Amino acid sequence: MGQSMVAIVEADCTGCDLCIPHCPFEALLPMETSPKERKHKKRPVIVLASQCVGCLSCIGSCPTKALHEVALPPNAILSPLVIPTDDPPTESVVRWGKKGIGWA
Numbered sequence: 001m002g003q004s005m006v007a008i009v010e011a012d013c014t015g016c017d018l019c020i021p022h023c024p025f026e027a028l029l030p031m032e033t034s035p036k037e038r039k040h041k042k043r044p045v046i047v048l049a050s051q052c053v054g055c056l057s058c059i060g061s062c063p064t065k066a067l068h069e070v071a072l073p074p075n076a077i078l079s080p081l082v083i084p085t086d087d088p089p090t091e092s093v094v095r096w097g098k099k100g101i102g103w104a
């Protein structure tokens with residue numbers, strides 16, 4: 001069995017941000033801007049392929065089931081963790097302090 005990571009179905013993501021504090025690797029972040037064709041008012045959250053280690057800690061956190069597991073090739077050399085990917089610009093999220101979202 002190969003390594004896993006997660007993906008988000010953009011059309012099913014309402015941008016509620018509930019999944020963000022469930023990722024200990026800060027791989028779930030809001031996009032800076034919404035894609036042009038987006039139907040939801042709020043921008044989506046995306047998975048940064050360069051950050052996601054496939055721990056699946058986030059998998060049950062999405063109320064719309066937009067987050068799902070995807071299998072990666074068993075050959076590590078083909079993994080997005082090894083091959084650099086162009087992640088789109090994302091908003092930063094404050095995790096600590098009085099205004100921080102903390103960890104779930």
Ligand code: SF4
Binds near residue numbers: 013019
């Ligand atoms: S919990 Fe689901 S709907 Fe909410 S931001 Fe995350 S992926 Fe999108």
Ligand code: SF4
Binds near residue numbers: 022024026027028054
């Ligand atoms: S699988 Fe783990 S590392 Fe990847 S987005 Fe979910 S919590 Fe973060």
